[in-house]
Amino acid sequence: MTDLALHYFWWIAALVLIGGEVVLPGYFMLWIGIAAAVMGGFVFVMPDMGALTQALVFGVLAFVSCFAYWKLVRPRLERIVPIGNERLNRRGDQLIGQRFALCEPIVNGRGKARVGDGMWLVVGPDLPLGATIEVVGIDGTTLRVKAVDVA
Incomplete structure (x- = not known):
């Protein structure tokens, strides 16, 4: 893959993951998709980044984005709309x-x-x-x- 096409790969992966979130909601594909989009930005800025480095940085970004959702975003959402509210339609x-x-x-x-x-x-x-x-x-x-x- 050429350097120009490599950042497009990450952005396409981000679109696929975020699209998957729309079809099968659960929040994690969204955050991993965001990590892929950020990775695409990194590869665009640093086109000489090797494949192993990209994989490691993507893994870290995916973990950080999911952790940020779990610890920062989810508690705020639960205060607005309780997740798993078994009384919602009763x-x-x-x-x-x-x-x-x-x-x-x-x-x-x-x-x-x-x-x-x-x-x-x-x-x-x-x-x-x-x-x-x-x-x-x-x-x-x-x-x-x-x-x-x-x-």
């Missing part, structure tokens, strides 16, 4: 631990609470209208609740 589970006021009293163990712009069926101890409740569990679309002392 709205009822997201309500566990939250407090609401009853919009219908709990009589014979059943009542209703206003949650956002909707009303949810609740089960728990008999409580008067307006009492503060805390969600302790969920059964389908019914919230299991307990009374909260508001002192």
Whole structure:
């Protein structure tokens, strides 16, 4: 391969890796692709770099970029959107631990609470209208609740 074509090889490898990330997301191909793009820049600036040196520098760049993602980028992303949030598409589970006021009293163990712009069926101890409740569990679309002392 000529020196001119060698840096193109790294940039094409970067495009393939980043394209692979689009098809099979997991973040690591993206960061290794970024390392390949940086390597292409190094080879463009230093065309006399040998193949072994390129391989070693690429390995270091790939490790550093993945480590930077793992230690710097990922924690910031998790604060914005928790990775692996098993409650993401289960709205009822997201309500566990939250407090609401009853919009219908709990009589014979059943009542209703206003949650956002909707009303949810609740089960728990008999409580008067307006009492503060805390969600302790969920059964389908019914919230299991307990009374909260508001002192």
